[in-house]
């Protein structure tokens with residue numbers, strides 16, 4: 001077993017160039033944890049926020065970026081029933097930009113039948129986030145209409161497909177005709193290019209939204225409230241356009257709206273384990289039936305993580321950007 005490993009660390013808060021290859025000690029799994037030899041790691045927008053100094057890891061997490069991976073378990077801590085040699089994908093508290101990472105065994109899931117390790121590594125952060133926010137918090141049901149902002153993102157492409165698979169009507173926003181086309185191919189009934197059209201007008205043509213999944217915030221907040229039907233639910237998962245807005249709360253009262261949101265990473269070990277179980281029960285069968293597939297954008301070798309972040313921040317991508325750590 002190697003004692004040292006290659007990683008990419010954040011030299012100091014800044015742009016993509018602060019992501020620097022380095023060498024670290026291989027971590028050891030504690031009680032309830034597994035050590036994974038990483039084959040592929042997913043790149044998520046929160047990694048870019050962490051790199052920029054705007055999203056600190058929880059106190060007990062690795063300072064290395066990386067919230068999801070797929071690979072092989074090579075060692076297990078006390079009380080773990082999983083075995084060395086098993087291939088898994090896993091939600092991570094951090095530390096995925098590395099050859100080895102530790103994570104709670106309860107946050108690991110099997111590689112879905114028919115998917116590559118690269119595709120499996122693209123699943124945990126988006127499926128956990130989308131399932132817990134759209135269906136558990138937002139209560140989205142078959143026959144309801146959902147508006148997914150940022151439809152071409154890793155989160156958005158997952159939300160469109162999972163909402164369709166559950167029998168919801170999906171409207172979405174994206175920033176170019178190419179992205180809008182991709183969203184409609186994934187099952188959105190109407191993709192709105194927000195640079196040319198006002199989403200409030202289009203959503204009203206469809207009778208309003210029951211649920212909105214929003215990662216933009218800012219001036220989208222009052223416009224989301226206008227777009228919701230009575231008893232609608234607004235679920236906020238990020239604020240790319242800023243966290244503040246002026247809002248007439250009378251509409252919240254009159255339409256009996258619910259405003260909510262969550263972040264995955266700071267939740268308790270048990271809360272994330274519970275999400276892992278429901279994602280395994282609800283989403284894995286869709287993957288194995290071919291009803292849902294992660295949308296894959298470009299991949300980069302681990303040591304070129306800076307290029308991966310630059311691509312993410314250019315917003316040129318559709319779907320998931322990946323880091324190849326050991327192949328497979």
Ligand SMILES: NC(=O)c1ccc[n+]([C@@H]2O[C@H](COP(=O)([O-])OP(=O)(O)OC[C@H]3O[C@@H](n4cnc5c(N)ncnc54)[C@H](OP(=O)(O)O)[C@@H]3O)[C@@H](O)[C@H]2O)c1
Pocket residue numbers: 043044045046125129150151152153154155156173174175176179215216236237238239240241262263264265312315317319
């Ligand atoms: N709450 C949680 O637990 C949680 C977990 C994971 C991710 N997130 C958040 O969910 C979002 C999506 O994550 P991801 O990893 O899928 O990232 P991503 O693929 O980079 O998606 C972000 C998308 O947002 C759109 N966008 C960027 N800046 C925007 C702006 N100022 N106004 C409007 N749209 C903008 C871009 O598409 P266009 O070109 O169409 O604008 C881009 O594709 C991120 O904000 C991330 O922080 C939250």
